[in-house]
Amino acid sequence: MKESGNALFDFVLFGGRGDLALRKLLPALYHIYQSKPFHPSSRIIGVGRAPLKRDAYLALVESRLQQHLEVESWDEVTWQQFSKHLYFASLDAQRAESYRALREHLSDDGRPRVFYLSTHSSLYGAVASSLGSMNLISPESRVVLEKPIGRNLASAKLISGQMSNYFTESQIYRIDHYLGKETVQNLLVLRFANPLFESLWNHHYVDHIQITIAESIGVEGRGDFYEETGALRDIVQNHLLQLLCIVAMEPPANIDPDRVRDEKLKVLRSLRPLQEASINSQVVRGQYTAGTADGKKSFAYTEEEGVADTSTVETFVAMKVQIDNMRWSGVPFYMRTGKRMPRRSCEIVVQFKEIPHWIFNTAKGPLMDNQLVITLQPNESITLRLCGKRLGPGMDVRTVDLNLSPTSRNRRSPEAYERLLMDVVKGDQTLFLRQDELEEAWTWVDPVLLHWERSSAPPESYVAGSWGPSGSTLLLAQDGRLWYEGSK
Numbered sequence: 001m002k003e004s005g006n007a008l009f010d011f012v013l014f015g016g017r018g019d020l021a022l023r024k025l026l027p028a029l030y031h032i033y034q035s036k037p038f039h040p041s042s043r044i045i046g047v048g049r050a051p052l053k054r055d056a057y058l059a060l061v062e063s064r065l066q067q068h069l070e071v072e073s074w075d076e077v078t079w080q081q082f083s084k085h086l087y088f089a090s091l092d093a094q095r096a097e098s099y100r101a102l103r104e105h106l107s108d109d110g111r112p113r114v115f116y117l118s119t120h121s122s123l124y125g126a127v128a129s130s131l132g133s134m135n136l137i138s139p140e141s142r143v144v145l146e147k148p149i150g151r152n153l154a155s156a157k158l159i160s161g162q163m164s165n166y167f168t169e170s171q172i173y174r175i176d177h178y179l180g181k182e183t184v185q186n187l188l189v190l191r192f193a194n195p196l197f198e199s200l201w202n203h204h205y206v207d208h209i210q211i212t213i214a215e216s217i218g219v220e221g222r223g224d225f226y227e228e229t230g231a232l233r234d235i236v237q238n239h240l241l242q243l244l245c246i247v248a249m250e251p252p253a254n255i256d257p258d259r260v261r262d263e264k265l266k267v268l269r270s271l272r273p274l275q276e277a278s279i280n281s282q283v284v285r286g287q288y289t290a291g292t293a294d295g296k297k298s299f300a301y302t303e304e305e306g307v308a309d310t311s312t313v314e315t316f317v318a319m320k321v322q323i324d325n326m327r328w329s330g331v332p333f334y335m336r337t338g339k340r341m342p343r344r345s346c347e348i349v350v351q352f353k354e355i356p357h358w359i360f361n362t363a364k365g366p367l368m369d370n371q372l373v374i375t376l377q378p379n380e381s382i383t384l385r386l387c388g389k390r391l392g393p394g395m396d397v398r399t400v401d402l403n404l405s406p407t408s409r410n411r412r413s414p415e416a417y418e419r420l421l422m423d424v425v426k427g428d429q430t431l432f433l434r435q436d437e438l439e440e441a442w443t444w445v446d447p448v449l450l451h452w453e454r455s456s457a458p459p460e461s462y463v464a465g466s467w468g469p470s471g472s473t474l475l476l477a478q479d480g481r482l483w484y485e486g487s488k
């Protein structure tokens with residue numbers, strides 16, 4: 001398929017009535033269509049177990065698009081045209097013969113055929129084998145695997161074995177939508193196109209790095225999913241570790257998918273393993289109790305639908321991580337994530353070391369150490385905090401924020417999934433994980449999962465709407481540091 005033409009594809013969405021499909025994937029496809037219509041014969045086929053007629057599926061998608069799109073993006077005419085590409089196939093993912101309902105929607109003209117598996121990962125193997133036995137996998141097929149892929153290293157390996165019976169590695173797209181966020185790609189450019197940053201990006205100049213993914217929402221009706229998953233599997237094993245890799249990796253030889261993935265893999269291999277003692281002192285897990293979040297009264301996690309009232313599943317994790325390599329030796333990386341935090345924010349903060357000797361009469365405040373703040377959410381920005389002279393007589397020093405973000409000129413910033421879904425259609429794997437990366441991430445996370453499973457200690461509680469349990473503050477305080485809570 002030429003990039004300049006209208007995108008021609010068959011896009012099969014397993015879990016087509018699920019939360020992710022209706023909240024993120026279909027809105028992303030709608031936006032892609034809005035900026036450039038697909039080829040008239042391209043199809044999006046939602047797949048689900050329910051015996052749903054096409055009209056009913058369209059009505060469902062229409063109402064959810066209206067709910068999830070920004071008001072200015074919804075457009076009746078666009079919807080009418082977009083919906084002509086939408087179909088629904090009802091099948092039982094575990095019964096190969098039922099895939100006949102899907103076959104009739106697929107074209108055999110050599111177009112890319114995408115199978116997007118937005119279902120529980122325990123079904124991935126059954127879907128691959130059914131597609132295989134019904135001869136639905138063409139050489140142009142790609143399969144997209146949503147995270148978390150497996151529950152631990154062993155199940156991730158099992159899934160890998162099952163997939164590799166039917167798909168080659170170049171056909172498998174392990175998605176982590178955080179890599180599709182505009183600022184993450186901008187960070188790659190910032191790091192590797194500017195000698196200014198590259199020369200300072202190491203233990204000689206960096207004091208520590210913080211990475212936060214905070215959400216003000218709770219589990220949003222996904223209690224069952226969350227009970228099985230928890231924050232470590234849902235965010236740390238994938239989104240947080242991927243951001244860590246992008247921040248910490250060595251410059252790849254070029255931007256080819258495998259060169260970038262090689263470098264991320266090396267970071268994962270350099271993570272200092274967590275053992276019993278270090279888990280106790282370096283990893284904090286928390287669970288929210290009732291409180292006020294986003295200005296509204298909110299329930300405790302254990303009162304959410306689908307959650308056991310004795311649940312010890314974590315909704316918050318904070319950890320101190322060490323990377324044992326030449327660049328980062330001795331530089332701590334602090335990562336945290338949580339639901340029901342005071343606000344939605346995703347930030348990477350690179351804290352540079354203090355200037356060795358201060359010559360000015362103005363007292364040097366803690367905020368006067370240089371800081372690079374990379375904000376992914378809610379609004380994308382990159383800010384460099386420097387010292388400057390206050391205008392006027394004397395030599396008063398003050399902090400100055402230098403905004404390095406591209407000016408948006410009111411253009412809507414595309415959602416991560418928009419970029420990634422089109423990368424799959426185009427066959428670009430740069431922003432997708434390779435199997436070895438996935439396994440390495442599980443290898444590092446597994447001991448923590450195991451430790452918590454065996455431990456009788458419950459997670460620390462924190463009030464909904466706060467920044468997490470006191471253990472999280474202590475984690476940094478014991479090193480004489482504070483979490484960055486700067487940008488509002």
Ligand code: BG6
Nearest residue numbers: 147177215234235239346377416
């Ligand atoms: C998903 C998690 O991967 O990421 C959700 O399963 C979480 O629990 C979501 O809410 C956050 O994504 P974003 O892009 O809204 O920050």
